[in-house]
Amino acid sequence: DAKTTQPPSMDCAEGRAANLPCNHSTISGNEYVYWYRQIHSQGPQYIIHGLKNNETNEMASLIITEDRKSSTLILPHATLRDTAVYYCIVRVQGGNKLVFGAGTILRVKS
Amino acid sequence: GAVVSQHPSWVICKSGTSVKIECRSLDFQATTMFWYRQFPKQSLMLMATSNEGSKATYEQGVEKDKFLINHASLTLSTLTVTSAHPEDSSFYICSASPSGSWDYEQYFGPGTRLTVT
Numbered sequence: 001d002a003k004t005t006q007p008p009s010m011d012c013a014e015g016r017a018a019n020l021p022c023n024h025s026t027i028s029g030n031e032y033v034y035w036y037r038q039i040h041s042q043g044p045q046y047i048i049h050g051l052k053n054n055e056t057n058e059m060a061s062l063i064i065t066e067d068r069k070s071s072t073l074i075l076p077h078a079t080l081r082d083t084a085v086y087y088c089i090v091r092v093q094g095g096n097k098l099v100f101g102a103g104t105i106l107r108v109k110s
Numbered sequence: 111g112a113v114v115s116q117h118p119s120w121v122i123c124k125s126g127t128s129v130k131i132e133c134r135s136l137d138f139q140a141t142t143m144f145w146y147r148q149f150p151k152q153s154l155m156l157m158a159t160s161n162e163g164s165k166a167t168y169e170q171g172v173e174k175d176k177f178l179i180n181h182a183s184l185t186l187s188t189l190t191v192t193s194a195h196p197e198d199s200s201f202y203i204c205s206a207s208p209s210g211s212w213d214y215e216q217y218f219g220p221g222t223r224l225t226v227t
């Protein structure tokens with residue numbers, strides 16, 4: 001599976017959009033981009049995933065560039081409870097492993 | 111739906127003893143379960159993949175005789191840390207993939223914090 005690069009940390013004001021970038025320049029055609037988050041001392045929580053089209057669900061939006069070498073997770077109205085480590089993972093669909101990198105620590109501040 | 115539980119949520123044991131951690135899928139059947147370990151301020155590291163009715167597949171560097179995994183039913187996998195030592199103190203997290211899931215979608219448990227004294 002391709003490797004991902006994320007900034008180690010980001011701050012966001014409460015109520016504003018949080019935009020979390022992820023680089024995956026070696027992604028191959030059959031690999032999907034997955035986002036999970038982990039709130040302190042809890043198990044990871046699935047957020048969203050996509051292949052090449054932008055995706056939106058009740059939690060977030062995922063914007064994937066046309067060349068698929070990077071993506072952005074958008075939390076439209078961040079709250080204090082969104083403070084967590086966010087992991088961007090690239091995985092072949094049908095592949096059974098999730099390889100977690102270092103992730104981005106998002107701090108939402110009031 | 112898709113809830114995974116772990117028991118216990120935290121445990122303290124003495125060096126040299128064994129500890130069993132349970133992972134249960136509460137509202138779905140899971141052919142495949144995964145065990146992760148997370149040290150403080152580090153990311154999750156996959157330890158092993160557990161398939162119901164067969165032997166677990168361990169990641170490189172994980173001692174299979176120390177971390178015994180049993181996946182005897184479609185809703186339960188157990189991880190036993192044998193002869194635990196202080197360096198085994200960690201946060202252990204399991205995840206489960208619903209049977210028939212073509213995407214191996216994973217649902218994570220809340221984790222078990224193990225402290226070995």
